[in-house]
Amino acid sequence: MTKDCPRDRIVEAAKCRFSHFGYGKTTMAEVASDCEMSPGNLYRFFPGKLDIAEAIARTDYEHHLAHLRKLALAPGKDARERLRDLLFEVLRRTYHKLEKDPRALEMAQVISRERPQFANWMLANERKIIVELMEEAERRGEPMPPLDKEESAEMIQAATMKFRYPQLWSKLTLPKLERELDGVLKLLIQGLCPLNYAETRERELARQSAAAAA
């Protein structure tokens, strides 16, 4: 099923080497010989070594994105749950990738140092999915706050930035991180404004007395 064009063979060989020995310890000559070609020939398919790494990261990330999109549009869940699933998935993916393969960190660091655009592109993609999530909610007739969706998505991302950067995790375990993300999301959904709670409580009471009357 997988295309057998030279480009794909290169990506495969490089992926194998990178995850085995690391980006830095893999030479173009090794990748080329795995593909039974000369080192120079690699450059007919990629501008440079870093672009191979980027291609690997890009396809991997695109699978992730597809998964996120599924979560964002999942039926039978309201917008709040879908947003929660989405952001939890982002956190878990980063955490597990790092745990399973510390070499992934090297590649991530190299790419985001040398290709800052790439990180921006990823953020923009996820922002787009959050917007789609909200549009879908509206389409389904879920009640939505009267806010600009683009801007809200940007703010949601800013507020959950901590859960994207392992450098900020300082030894926190996944459960602790999840508890924190959960708390942040609660705050983002419900807000700190006391009015929100007052009204919610009134509604609760009203619902309870309605139930008692019936």
Next chain:
Amino acid sequence: MTKDCPRDRIVEAAKCRFSHFGYGKTTMAEVASDCEMSPGNLYRFFPGKLDIAEAIARTDYEHHLAHLRKLALAPGKDARERLRDLLFEVLRRTYHKLEKDPRALEMAQVISRERPQFANWMLANERKIIVELMEEAERRGEPMPPLDKEESAEMIQAATMKFRYPQLWSKLTLPKLERELDGVLKLLIQGLCPLNYAETRERELARQSAAAAA
């Protein structure tokens, strides 16, 4: 007014050198000769070079903390405004310090690499101030959400983490950062829950018709 004890002279000399030439390019011998003492004698007052840097950072940070506490308890402003002032001040201080003196970044990085506890201590201090802010609001009779204050403070910090770490700012200007922090705060206060807006709108309408009737 400033005590003239050797310890303070050392701190002064080191502060001057560090901000002029950087932490790495300053030698203990230089600091000692600025204080007209031998290098060895520095160790009667500090366990090591890093501790001098930490002492400098600590006093500077304590001024900042005092300022934050003033903002947190400022009269004539409600809790929302005080929280806003507090978080904006944290952002602005970091931004301006960095802009004015790029060597401050080196020191901050060295300290938080070698003394991770220090960063935690700073965060804990600010969390305490946020709790105090909320307690003060309660004392003043401002309506408050029925939430655990410690936990809320933790979540507020997590959600505004991005504005504490220049590495996450990727070339954003201060106005852009401020606009983003503003957006995040709006979301934290008001929440994304559509109910909040529905109720708020109802209140608005009620207030308007009351005004019209009068």
Next chain:
DNA sequence: AGATTGAATGGTTTGTTGATTATTTAGAAA
């Protein structure tokens, strides 16, 4: 005694040299 020095120590940084390796390119093979 306690305070201070400055030479001795050992760990780290710096600078240099010789590989190693990414990238280019002239030209061979198809």
Next chain:
DNA sequence: TTTCTAAATAATCAACAAACCATTCAATCT
């Protein structure tokens, strides 16, 4: 012509020595 190779180039890395510097401590001063 298009696809590829392999030698040439240039950039980066690794290893080793020299210099430097944080820290210690035996000796000196007060």
